[in-house]
Amino acid sequence: MxxxxxxxxxxxxxxxxxxxxxxxxxxxxxxxxxxxxxxxAARKDPLTGLLGRDGFTTRARQITDRYGDAALVGIVDLDHFKAINDGPGGHAAGDRVLAATAARLTAWAGSRSAVGRIGGDEFAVAVRIGPARRELRLAQLTQLLAQPVEAEDGVLVDVAASIGAASPDVLGTTDLSVLQRAADAAMYEGKHTGRAVLAGPQHVTVPSINGRRAGRPGTHTLGRAA
Known part of the structure; x- marks a missing residue:
């Protein structure tokens, strides 16, 4: 039968x-x-629910191609994240911070954006924001990501993030790999300053792997280049 x-x-x-x-x-x-x-399953990060590197790349390219000069690509890196993981709350507190950061990025970017987790404590976002509103919106994101996160035991964990951003009208290209490389270099320039940095032409020349500055931990293990 x-x-x-x-x-x-x-x-x-x-x-x-x-x-x-x-x-x-x-x-x-x-x-x-x-x-x-x-x-x-690989298209989404299991902890945060965000897009993985390849999924983010596909969606972000659609955004930059569609919106052109009104597109904005950002790189977000959590500051002192190792200290959170090594602190009293351990990795559970670190996971709460990652999940909270993902939720905040998603809320800030809106439903028509692309938000991805591209490294251990690194995130990327592609969104439509016109030149006139970039400074204000990036300042809002900086403040949002600096809000404390409540750990499982109710203790508040202090967090901060470094943010770099890049836009086609400033750099003269919609090539995602160029935009990510410049945003990453701008993020590093503004590390621990409490302000987001918008990339200029000088940030494009920084050597990179997978859209991140060459030499950063894990740049050779995160999949194909953006």
Whole structure:
């Protein structure tokens, strides 16, 4: 008697019926289903729910191509994050800070943006913000990310973030890899200053890997270049 297997798709709206007598469920079929699930899962960071590097790259390129000079690409790096992980709250406190940062970035950027986690305590954002509003919006983001985060035991954890941003009208390109490289260099220039830095042409020349300054920890392990 023929037997069947029903494999639910991720959306749950459709099902693939495989009749074992007509289409044998070979090792390759099983591998293909498993691979599809892994690839789908890899598009989102499991801790924060943000896009992973490749997912962010795809979405961010759509934003920069569509909005041109009105697009803004930002790099966010949490300050003193190792001290949070090594503190009384341990990695649980660090996870709360990462999740809170992700939620704040998402709220600030809005639904038509791209927000991704591209490293341990590093985030990227691509959003539509016109030149006239950039300074104000970046100042708002700096203040938002500096709000304390409540740990599991109710203790408030002090946090701060360094922010660099880049825009096509200033740099003369919508190339995402160039924008990310410049934003990362600008972020590093403003490290621990409490202000966001908008990249200029001088930031484009900084050598980079995966859109980040060459030599930063993990630059060789974060997937393909943006």
């Amino acid at each position: 023929a037997s069947t297997m029903r494999v639910q798709t991720r959306s749950g709206n459709r099902a693939l019926i495989i009749t074992t007598l007509a289409v044998p469920l070979t090792g390759w079929t099983m591998h293909a289903v498993s691979l599809h699930r892994k690839l789908a």
